[in-house]
Amino acid sequence: MWLSFYDSICLIPFSYFLFVLDLLVNHLSRLYPMITKLSDDLSAMSLDGVHLTLTSEAGDVNILRGVDLSVTTGEAVGIVGPSGGGKSTMMMVIAGLERASFGTIKTAGIDLAHLTEDELALFRRDNIGIVFQDFHLFPTMTALENVAIPLELAENPNTRNNAFDRAKEQLFSVGLGDRLLHYPSQLSGGEQQRVAVARAFVSSPKILLADEPTGNLDGETGKIIVDLLFDLHERVGTTMLLISHDQTLATRCDRVVTLADGRIVDEHLGEGPGG
Numbered sequence: 001m002w003l004s005f006y007d008s009i010c011l012i013p014f015s016y017f018l019f020v021l022d023l024l025v026n027h028l029s030r031l032y033p034m035i036t037k038l039s040d041d042l043s044a045m046s047l048d049g050v051h052l053t054l055t056s057e058a059g060d061v062n063i064l065r066g067v068d069l070s071v072t073t074g075e076a077v078g079i080v081g082p083s084g085g086g087k088s089t090m091m092m093v094i095a096g097l098e099r100a101s102f103g104t105i106k107t108a109g110i111d112l113a114h115l116t117e118d119e120l121a122l123f124r125r126d127n128i129g130i131v132f133q134d135f136h137l138f139p140t141m142t143a144l145e146n147v148a149i150p151l152e153l154a155e156n157p158n159t160r161n162n163a164f165d166r167a168k169e170q171l172f173s174v175g176l177g178d179r180l181l182h183y184p185s186q187l188s189g190g191e192q193q194r195v196a197v198a199r200a201f202v203s204s205p206k207i208l209l210a211d212e213p214t215g216n217l218d219g220e221t222g223k224i225i226v227d228l229l230f231d232l233h234e235r236v237g238t239t240m241l242l243i244s245h246d247q248t249l250a251t252r253c254d255r256v257v258t259l260a261d262g263r264i265v266d267e268h269l270g271e272g273p274g275g
Contacts, residue, residue, distance in 0.1 A: 005180030043238055045094055045207060046070045050103035052089060052262075063089045064100070065262035076233055076240040076272050078250025081259040087243045090259065091209050092104040094241065095128055096120040108206045125150065129208045129238070132231070135192040137184040137199075143191075144180040147171055147199045154203070170198040174228055190221035194228065201232050208233065208240045214249070226252070234273070 025174075052064040064086050071077050079087050092098035093105055096112045105112045108127040115123060124130075127251045137146050144167050151163035171180055174194040184192050193213060201207060210229060214222030224247055242253055250256045254272035258265050 044071050044073045044109075045107045045241070046073070046105075047090070047094070048104040050090075050093060050105060051101045052086075052093060052098065053101045063262055064093065067259075067262070067264060068105070069257065069264065071239060071241065074237050074239055074255040075255065076230070076242065076270075078253035078256045079241060079243045079259055079271060080245065080247055080250045080256060081265075083245070085260045086262040087259050088211050091211055091241065091243055094207075095124060095130065095209055097176075101167060125153070125203075127206045129203065129211045131193070131196050131208070131210040133199045133212040135184070135189075135196050135216075137192055137195055139184050142181045142183055143171060143176060143187065143195045143198075144168060146184075146195055150199065150203045167198070167202055170202045171195070173232075174198045181235035188221075189217055190224060193221075193225050197225065197228055197232070201236065201238070204236060205238060205268050208238045209243075210240065211243045212245065213242075214244070216244070 028230040035266075047069045048069050050064055051062070051220065054061050054063055067086075067090060079090070081087055089098060093100050094107055094109065096105075100113075108123075110123060110127075112123075137143075138149070141149075141237075144164060148163040148167035149172055151166055152158050154160055154163075163200065168177075168180060171177060171194075174197055176191060176194050176198070179187060179191060179195075184195070187195065193216075197213075200210075208229075213229065214225055217225060229240070229242070230240070230252060240253070242250065244250050247256075251270045252272060253270040255267065256270045257267045
């Protein structure tokens with residue numbers, strides 16, 4: 001069934017489909033209660049000797065080449081490096097959206113290699129918020145509806161019943177209280193990214209993954225979005241991994257890691273509270 005679904009809308013990036021599917025598998029929590037229970041007790045993320053090799057017509061391509069990284073609970077880590085160095089791929093591996101070829105990945109205390117695709121989708125729903133560069137809002141839904149989606153599909157009936165109230169509060173917190181019923185096409189790029197940030201934080205995720213969140217925004221709007229991310233990170237205490245080509249932006253984190261050619265080549269303290 002899912003194959004035909006993908007085939008019918010294959011023009012949209014596959015990573016976006018995985019993100020959408022995460023929002024549709026709430027019923028799986030009844031089948032895998034241990035995933036949610038374990039992830040409630042542990043947080044942060046770690047990569048140990050992680051390799052990722054993809055096959056192409058030209059031969060094997062080594063994307064990640066033995067990455068070792070540990071992020072503590074509540075820490076903000078900036079990931080920088082040249083384009084094609086493996087930054088976004090590493091984020092995909094941490095989120096379980098891409099399987100590593102070798103090595104150990106633990107996210108929110110869970111070894112992702114032991115989870116099926118369905119279990120990974122459930123795990124992401126309950127533990128991870130993602131902010132994409134391209135917003136990834138549902139065009140036929142209002143800002144309020146977009147933010148409420150993760151809550152409407154939650155296992156807890158109280159969460160589902162209060163979904164729109166919480167979504168409204170989150171939109172007010174990002175300065176969009178007057179845009180609740182606007183559709184993405186009626187919002188500026190910066191406003192759309194605010195909606196995406198609100199959606200990522202509305203379920204209070206243990207981990208936030210932000211992949212070039214300012215990449216499609218002008219400098220001034222990008223600064224507003226970054227200030228918003230750090231404000232929510234500090235208030236909520238979410239562990240944050242921020243991928244950026246902007247070294248100055250990454251320096252606002254507690255720690256800055258440079259990834260090049262699939263390897264970590266530098267690591268130093270940032271200017272954040274934990275730096």
